[in-house]
Amino acid sequence: MGYSMASTPPPAPTPTPAADAEKRASFEREALxxxxxLYRVALRLTGxxxxxxxxxxxxxxxxxxxxxxxxxxxxxxxxxxxxxxxxFINEYRRRTRHPETVDLDAIEPFSVFEELQxxxxxxxxxxxxxxxxxxxxxxxxxxxxxxxxxxxDVEGLSxxxxxxxxxxxxxxxxxxxxxxxxxxxxxxxxxxxxxGYIKGNAT
Amino acid sequence: xxxxxxxEHLYEYLDRELTPQVEQEIRQHLSDCPPCGEHFDFERxxxxxxxxxxxxxxxxxxxxxxxxRELFDE
Numbered sequence: 001m002g003y004s005m006a007s008t009p010p011p012a013p014t015p016t017p018a019a020d021a022e023k024r025a026s027f028e029r030e031a032l033x034x035x036x037x038l039y040r041v042a043l044r045l046t047g048x049x050x051x052x053x054x055x056x057x058x059x060x061x062x063x064x065x066x067x068x069x070x071x072x073x074x075x076x077x078x079x080x081x082x083x084x085x086x087x088f089i090n091e092y093r094r095r096t097r098h099p100e101t102v103d104l105d106a107i108e109p110f111s112v113f114e115e116l117q118x119x120x121x122x123x124x125x126x127x128x129x130x131x132x133x134x135x136x137x138x139x140x141x142x143x144x145x146x147x148x149x150x151x152x153d154v155e156g157l158s159x160x161x162x163x164x165x166x167x168x169x170x171x172x173x174x175x176x177x178x179x180x181x182x183x184x185x186x187x188x189x190x191x192x193x194x195x196g197y198i199k200g201n202a203t
Numbered sequence: 204x205x206x207x208x209x210x211e212h213l214y215e216y217l218d219r220e221l222t223p224q225v226e227q228e229i230r231q232h233l234s235d236c237p238p239c240g241e242h243f244d245f246e247r248x249x250x251x252x253x254x255x256x257x258x259x260x261x262x263x264x265x266x267x268x269x270x271x272r273e274l275f276d277e
Contacts, residue, residue: 035262036261036262049263113242113245121245129252152218158218159218159220178214
């Protein structure tokens with residue numbers, strides 16, 4: 001179901017100058033174009049720019065070595081993100097952040113929309129929240145929510161593509177996305193109340 | 204379709220993950236039911252806001268140079 005490497009990988013083509021040139025051209029065309037996406041995801045996973053650089057470089061290196069296993073013209077972005085995520089789990093996570101286990105049922109989906117009914121039902125306060133604050137709110141999410149919301153809302157992957165990258169069922173993607181978005185709304189709402197952008201209801 | 208069923212499909216609708224038929228049923232409900240319509244509008248605004256705030260960042264040019272050097276020995 002995932003974007004895994006083929007179980008019996010095709011042999012690497014014999015290197016000749018012409019084959020090398022063709023490999024490089026197709027890698028630039030199909031893989032390197034996703035550099036910005038990989039970097040954004042790496043940054044949210046590792047939480048710092050230096051580690052994100054290293055993680056992306058390692059991902060590109062692994063991808064280039066395994067390029068003959070990638071079926072040309074299919075979903076290169078999903079394939080690359082899978083490599084990146086595996087590299088992160090195997091080599092970076094233990095050094096950077098600890099994986100959190102999350103009890104889904106313990107998260108009360110907070111509805112900001114209902115809170116805003118008397119104050120700002122159109123959500124105009126969003127306009128006053130800057131990029132850094134949003135990224136900080138995403139970074140505070142538990143890892144499994146963070147990676148889901150980044151793949152969906154930042155990188156625009158479909159549920160099916162996210163399920164393949166994360167190697168979970170589509171239903172899990174849906175429920176994580178629902179809770180992640182509600183958690184984000186809650187964080188940004190609290191921030192906006194703290195900044196005085198909206199009054200907030202005393203509870 | 205009632206309000207509860209409609210809101211169960213909230214994000215699938217906004218993410219364009221539904222079949223055309225269910226999508227049409229929801230669109231119909233949203234035009235008949237202003238409170239649901241406002242809620243969906245709010246959530247759509249939130250998702251647009253999220254995308255707009257997070258996509259500005261790209262890979263640093265030095266990283267790209269580093270990768271090209273590493274891969275192609277440039």
